[in-house]
Amino acid sequence: MRYIIASTAVTDEIRFADGRNVEKVAGGAGIYALCGVKLWCDDVMLATGVGADFDSIYGDWYRKNNLSMEGLIIKDEKTPHTVIQYFEDGEREEIPLYGPDHYKKIETVPEDLEGYFKSAKGIYIFKNSDEKYWKQILKYKKNSPAKVMWEIGSDATFEENYSLVKGIAGQLDIFSINIGESVKLLGKKELTDIIKEYQTWGLPLVFLRRGAEGSVMITPEEAVYVPSQTGVHVADPTGGGNSSSGAVLYGFCEGFSPEICGIMGSISAAMCISQYGVPEEITEEMRENAREKTGLA
Template sequence: MPLLVVGSVGLDSVETPHGKVEEVLGGSAVYFSWAAHFFAPVRLVGVVGTDFPKHFRELLSKRAIDTTGLEEIEGKTFRWRGRYQGNMHSATTLAVELNVFERYEPRVPATFLDSQFVFLANGLPSLQQRVLEQIRGPEFVAADTMNHWINEKKGELLEVLKKIDALILNDEEARQLTGHPNLIKAARSIQAIGPKYIIVKKGEHGAILVTPRGFFLMPGYPTEHVKDPTGAGDSFAGGVMGYLAKRGTVTEETLKQAVVYGTIIASFNVEDFSIQRLNRLTMEDIEGRKREFEAMVRFH
C-alpha cells in the first residue's frame, strides 16, 4: 500500500570524527523515504527552494519515491549544520535555516489523498495536523516529534497525539513529554493520550515497542563503523512504516517485524554520510543483515 510522508527536505552540512560534508541531501522526509522505498511506494510531501540542486531531485525520482508533493517555492532550501563528537551519541546543531520551510503551507496532491499509511516526520505539530486533515481516512498514521516541539508547542502536539495510531520518539523525548524517568511508565502515559502503539528509540541501545498487550524489547544492531549518525531515527521510522505498508496490516506480529527492519535499515544508514549508504543498498543486503541480527538476538 502506498505510504505518504511529510517532513523536511534539506541541505545538510555535517562534521563527524570520520569526515566532513557540505550541503548534502538530507532532511527527515528524505531519510525516511529512502529507507521506506525498499518495501513500498513512497509519496513525499515537502518543500524546497529554487536553489535545490536538480541532481538531488533526480536521485529521488530514480527511486520508487513520488515527488509530486515536493513543492518548489521562491527562496532558499532548508539547511542544517551540525557536528558529532566523541561517541557521536548526539549532534550539536551549529546552525539551522528554516528558509522556505518557514512559510510552508502543506498541500497534499489529489493523487496522494487516498494514502492508507501516513508518517508525519518531525516538524511543527500544526503542520503535521494540517496534512492529516487533508488525507481521506488513512488506515494507520504514525508521527515523530522532538524536544523543541515538546517545549514550545506542547498543546498542539497533544492535539496531534490524539489523532495518530503510533508515536515514534526517542527515550529522552519520552521522558521529557511525560515527566516519567522510567521509559515503560512514560510510554504508558503517552498511550493514555491517544496513540495505541509507542516505539521508543534508544539509539545504539535499540528500541522498545509498546502495544496495548505488552512490551517488546529490541537491542540495537552493533554497528562497528558509524560514520555519520544523521538520519538514523528517520531511516528507522522509514523501515518500520515501509514494512507495515508493504504488509498492509498492522498487528503485533507485523509491528515486531517492522521494528527489526527499521533497526537494520538504520544500521546501514549510519555507515556513510547523507543517503550514500542507503543509495547503494540492496534488498539482499537488508535480508542478509536481518538474518545475522536475528541470530544475535536469539537466546533460546
C-alpha cells in the first residue's frame, strides 16, 4: 500500500453538550484519517491493533468501501470502545470504556509499522510525544522513502513540552496541529505569532487547523490561508481534523501545492462531519465532486 494510517480504530459513543447522545459509531483517529485519504485514493490501509470482534462489527463497512483489512492486528478479544464527552466550550474528553490499559494494549507500536517504511509513499501517525516511540519511528524513517505526517495528540501540547515536540517534528515532513493546541504548546495567542514560530521550525509543511475558520498551510517561505467548505451541515465534528490531515498527507505526497492540499483537507473534513461517525460509503460520485472542487477533475 502507498498510504498507511497508523492510529486507532474504535467504537465511539458520542455525548454532546446539548444532551444528544450517539451510540456505537465507527471512530478513532485512524478510521477518520483513512476516510480522508480514501476520498482521493484507493491505495490506503489502516495499520493498527483491533479486537477479535472487529470484523463482526465493522467488516461489512470495510468490504462495502473496498478497504484492505491486512494491516489490522488482533491484540485482544474486544475492540476499544470510547465515550466522547463534548463540553459547551468545544473541548472534549475521551474515556476508554474498557480502561486505559486495554486501550494501550491495542494501540499501534513502532514494530507494527517497520515493514511499511520500506515501501509506503506516505505514513500518517497520530501520537503524543512518547520519546521511546519516536526514537524507533525515526530510526525506521532514516532510510525510508516514505513521507511522514505527525498529527500530535492533545496531551502532548503544553508549553514545557515545546523543545521535545519541535525536535521530533523537525525530523518529519508534515506536522498537523489545531489552533487551540498551538496556543498551549507555543504559549502564543496571536495567529501571526504562531505562524511565524512554526516557520522557524523549517518543516516542509505545518498544517495548522482552525476548525470552521479553515486552515493555514505553513512553509518556511509562506503561509497560505485556506477557508473551510461552505454550505456544510455539521452533524458531528468528531474526526474533522483527522480526516483533513489524511487528505493533506495524500496531497503533499502527490506533489500538490500547499493551497490545493489545504482544499483537499477541507473537502475530506466536510465529508466526515456531515453525519455521525464515518460515511457509510465513499462513492465515485463523492470523489468526482471532490475533484471538481479542487480543479483536478
